[in-house]
Structures are given as C-alpha cells and as structure tokens.
Amino acid sequence: MNILIVYGTTEGQTGKIAARTATRIRERGHQVELRDSAAPASDLKLGHFDAFIIAxxxxxxxxxxxxTNFVFAHHDALSNKPSAFISVSLSAALGDQKTQAQKYVDQFVSVTEWQxxxxxxxxxxxxxxxxxxFQEQFVKFVVMKSGDPSPERDHEFTDWNALADFADRFLETAG
Ligand SMILES: Cc1cc2nc3c(=O)[nH]c(=O)nc-3n(C[C@H](O)[C@H](O)[C@H](O)COP(=O)(O)O)c2cc1C
Incomplete structure (x- = not known):
C-alpha cells in the first residue's frame, strides 16, 4: 500500500510520533509519504494513496x-479510503482525563465531519x-490540575508500544 501521513505539531512530539509511525509502516513493506500540515501541499495528489493517517x-x-483545514479541504478523499486519526494530548496520558481526551476528538469529528x-x-x-x-501556566493549572507528576520536569508520556500496535492493526484493516 501507499500511505499518506499528515501531521500537525507545535512542540515537536507529534512530528516524532508521525515519523515513528512511518518507520513502522515501511518496516512492514509499505510506502509512506510524510507531510507536515504547516507546509504547502498544492503538489499533493491524494488519489495516489490507498490509506491515510492524520496526526x-x-x-x-x-x-x-x-x-483541521487539511481535513476540511480533503474530506471526500479521506472518507472514501481507510483512514486513521492519532490525537496527541496530555489528557490521553492522565488516568482521570481520558474522557476529556475523547472530547477533543469528538469535537474535531463534529467540526470536520470526517469520521x-x-x-x-x-x-x-x-x-x-x-x-x-503563559504556556507553562496553562499546562500546570488548566491541563494538569494537580501537581502530579511534578510539573516542572520535562517528561515523555507517549506509549510507543500502543502506537506500534495501532499502526499494525491499521495495516491489517486497510490491507
Ligand atoms: C500551551 C499548551 C496548551 C496545551 N493544552 C492542552 C489541552 O488543552 N489539553 C491537553 O490534553 N493537552 C494540552 N497540552 C499538552 C500537549 O497536547 C502535549 O504537550 C503534546 O505533546 C504537544 O504535542 P506537539 O509537541 O506535537 O505539539 C498543551 C500544551 C501546551 C504547551
């Protein structure tokens, strides 16, 4: 298969996640094109791809x-082929905030009408x-609410095994 991965990243973690996903899919013998949603995409022909991953x-x-704009612009192409959405957040890693992480996705789906x-x-x-x-205050007091884990330390919460499993399952269902 030929798979397009489009990602949005502000501090870099989703860029890293998208790159790992691409590596995993290539290891399984498929072709991948990796695109940053912030870069111009006028040369991109979605008809060339068999499946899509948006992160x-x-x-x-x-x-x-x-x-959001990319998904809006390519709604029909994304809806006619197998597609996956990877939503990266702090809430997804905090035990008591999984519902909140799902709400971000529900809102994205309702705005873009892409399922x-x-x-x-x-x-x-x-x-x-x-x-x-400002960013530091927002993360500490709005997202994390409590000070656990210690809010001053850099920390990676990404579950790389869950990502690899997800990529494998997507290839199975799309293939
Ligand atoms: C200013 C700021 C606001 C954030 N707001 C939220 C939020 O509302 N909900 C959440 O779950 N995570 C929030 N996060 C956590 C980010 O989703 C998390 O740091 C993620 O790894 C960022 O990915 P990126 O490096 O690809 O941009 C926020 C982070 C920052 C810096």
Whole structure:
C-alpha cells in the first residue's frame, strides 16, 4: 500500500510520533509519504494513496488549525479510503482525563465531519524548556490540575508500544 501521513505539531512530539509511525509502516513493506500540515501541499495528489493517517496534538483544547483545514479541504478523499486519526494530548496520558481526551476528538469529528476508520488517543510530552510563561501556566493549572507528576520536569508520556500496535492493526484493516 501507499500511505499518506499528515501531521500537525507545535512542540515537536507529534512530528516524532508521525515519523515513528512511518518507520513502522515501511518496516512492514509499505510506502509512506510524510507531510507536515504547516507546509504547502498544492503538489499533493491524494488519489495516489490507498490509506491515510492524520496526526495532530491538542493545545487549549483544539487540534492544530492546519490539520483541521487539511481535513476540511480533503474530506471526500479521506472518507472514501481507510483512514486513521492519532490525537496527541496530555489528557490521553492522565488516568482521570481520558474522557476529556475523547472530547477533543469528538469535537474535531463534529467540526470536520470526517469520521476516521480508527482513532488512537496518545499521550504527548511536557517540554517546559520550550514554554513561555503563559504556556507553562496553562499546562500546570488548566491541563494538569494537580501537581502530579511534578510539573516542572520535562517528561515523555507517549506509549510507543500502543502506537506500534495501532499502526499494525491499521495495516491489517486497510490491507
Ligand atoms: C500551551 C499548551 C496548551 C496545551 N493544552 C492542552 C489541552 O488543552 N489539553 C491537553 O490534553 N493537552 C494540552 N497540552 C499538552 C500537549 O497536547 C502535549 O504537550 C503534546 O505533546 C504537544 O504535542 P506537539 O509537541 O506535537 O505539539 C498543551 C500544551 C501546551 C504547551
């Protein structure tokens, strides 16, 4: 199969997740094109692909606008082939906030009217060294609510095994 992965990333973790997904799929003998949703895509012909994976992260309760716009623009192509959505957030990694992580996805689906064949809620990362004052306050007090885990430390919450399993299951259903 020839698979297109389009991702949105603000601090880089979803870019890393999309690259790992591409590697996994190539290891399984398929072709992958990896695109950042922030880069121009006028040369992209979606008819060339057999399946699609869209990955985006959540900031202030929303996925990247560039991803939303891409899905809007290519709604029909995405709906006619197997497709998957990977939603990266802190809520997905915090035990008591899974419902919240699902709400971000529900909202994305209702806005774009794109119903992916499969969805993965995946934990992202904390990168305090990259945040300005406002971002740091938002992450500590709005997203994390409690101070657990210690909110000053950079930490990667991404479950790489869950991602690899998800990629494998997607290939099975799409193939
Ligand atoms: C300013 C800011 C706002 C965020 N808002 C949310 C949020 O509303 N809900 C959530 O679950 N995670 C939130 N996060 C956590 C991000 O989704 C997480 O850090 C993710 O790994 C970012 O992915 P990226 O590096 O690909 O941009 C926020 C992070 C930052 C820096």
């Amino acid at each position: 985006a992260s959540v900031h202030q309760e929303h996925h990247q606008e560039t991803v 992916p064949s499969m969805t993965l809620l995946l934990g992202g990362a904390l990168r305090f060294n990259k945040y300005d004052y």
